Amino acid sequence: MIGFLFKGLLRDRSRSLFPVLVVVAGVMLTVFMEAWISGENHEFIRASAAFQTGHVKVTTRAYAAKADEMPNDLAIEGLGQLLSELRQEFPQMVWTPRIRFGGLLDVPDSLGETRTQGPVGGMAVDLLSDSSPELKLLNLEPSIVQGRMPHAPGELIVSDDLARKLKIGPGDRVTLFGSTMYGSMATANFTVAGTIRFGITALDRGMIIADVADIQAALDMDDAAGEVVGFFRNGQYNDRQAQRVTKTFNGKYAGSDDQFAPVMAALPDQGGLRQVLVLHGFSLGLIITVFLTAMSLVLWNAGLMGSLRRYGEFGVRLAIGERKAHLYRTLVAESVMVGIIGTALGTAVGLAVSYWFQVHGLNVASMMKGSSAMYSSVLRPYVTPACWVIGLIPGLGATVVGAMISGATVFRRQTATLIKELEL
């Protein structure tokens, strides 16, 4: 019977083509919306982890209390020993030191006096060691606009926007002016190896990245760093595991009241990110629910309309002896076929479009001038497992439910007035 019904659908385009097209369009939009919203959430977590929080972060207690001020005078001392312990105790994570700092980037003229200068935010990461995970974590090499990555001590990379503002480029000498860990004046000369665009407006405005050893020397931070960040080796944040690692580590120092004792915090527990993520998730959930409901109503309505349009056909089929229950079952079966075909096609198209945008992105930098949020200026959907099945709700569920409700009229259908209805 399935084959019979399927042939009927193919031969009567009013029962197949239009309903399938409606379902395809609805499902495609649903899949794309799910991927888009997941992409926003995924990018926010990725960018926050990569540039700010790590999946977990170790600082001193005093530093954690003033983290927004980049208080390097409260940095971790005995960095080598701490890193060794972390790598031994938590081998499931990659550990790397970072130093955040602020200062002035000064560009000399031919006499060595200030030609131009600008305030910068800096991040010192392990750029030069072979085993460094930072290049991949921060996606640095693909983000180079001019020049290259630093290959030797004394080189740094500058955000492309800042480089244009200061009129500097690869090969130019600059001087970093800031404060040492002990409050003294810190100055150090660097060569610009390249310029970079992070795709995050807050960073692209005035960021420099240098090797952590260079900055340790410049800021008098021998065997010290502001923070040590840890990332799960698969690159995906896992809150349950992160909380377990955090609890184990912090438990070792629970009995100490030393303000310089190390303390670990998981990604959501830094800078109020947990509340942000909860609100973010709630908002995104609300958006997808509203969209899904609207899409379901549209497809449900399409199912209703399709069934009502066939009111006359039902009368004739009943008049020639088809039982109402059988008629109802065929109607529902047809909607299931339309729903499955439409959902499959819509999901395929939706996934294809989502993947394309996931790879190429949508640059909205011009709309984010002045933003300080850790959001990428290149928006990308992110295809999750949910994208593969979410189309079933509006595509199959709503279509079939619509057909079932409208098909109920079959049981109230009378054939006594059929001739008059058909105006025969």
Next chain:
Amino acid sequence: MQKSKCGGQNDRSVTLSAVEGSLSLALGLCLSLSLCLASEAPSGDEILRKVDANNYADTRVAVSQMVIHLTRASRTVKAKSWIEGENKSFTSFLYPPRDAGTKMLKLKDELWMYTPETDRTIMISGHMLRQSVMGSDLSYEDMMEDHKLIDQYSSKVTGDDTVLGRKCWVLELTAKEPDVNYHSCRVWVDKERYVPMRENRYAKSGTLLKTTEVKNVSQHQGRWVPDRVTFKDALKSGEGTEFILDSIRFNVQIPDYMFSKAALKK
């Protein structure tokens, strides 16, 4: 250079500058000592004029230390300063070894810094002027301030008090122009020596920004000079920065080249 005292203006100097400012004030105080004994409280402007009049020498050369209390430890910075009038000063840091050889030159509203490790002459400007100098409780902006109090602030005497065993007038100063570093100040001025013994500096909102407390005053070449002062950034935790004046000489000959950028590299 300026002094440290008054509110807004003088005290913005750190190292020597700060000291010298205070010294000058003390000098002025001395001069007016006899007059002041007269008893009747002079007006705020009269007091400021006397403070200003004694706050500046033609030239000064001073060696001073700053003891900076950090969260983890304390450290001492030693420097020698050459100051001419209100607009020129040259400071060479002597200690600790990491900072030795670093030099600062102030020419009117410009502040230049030279560090031997980079062999660069860098202009300090913009938001950097509000940064701490050598981790102390004083900012570069504080160091730059060198105008006379009477030009920057309107004043009134609001009472009497005793600081460090010295009888003082309490003055309320309010900035005459919006570009003054501190919108208002409360200053305790020694009635006999005309040395500002204590100073609280406020933002326009009324927030206390900086405090200055003189711990000791001594005579140098007949002038009363605060030689131990504690500066405190009220927005930072910590014990503040102690300023200790090791030596000071007034009206000495300073060669012109000292106040040139070329001198920074010598």
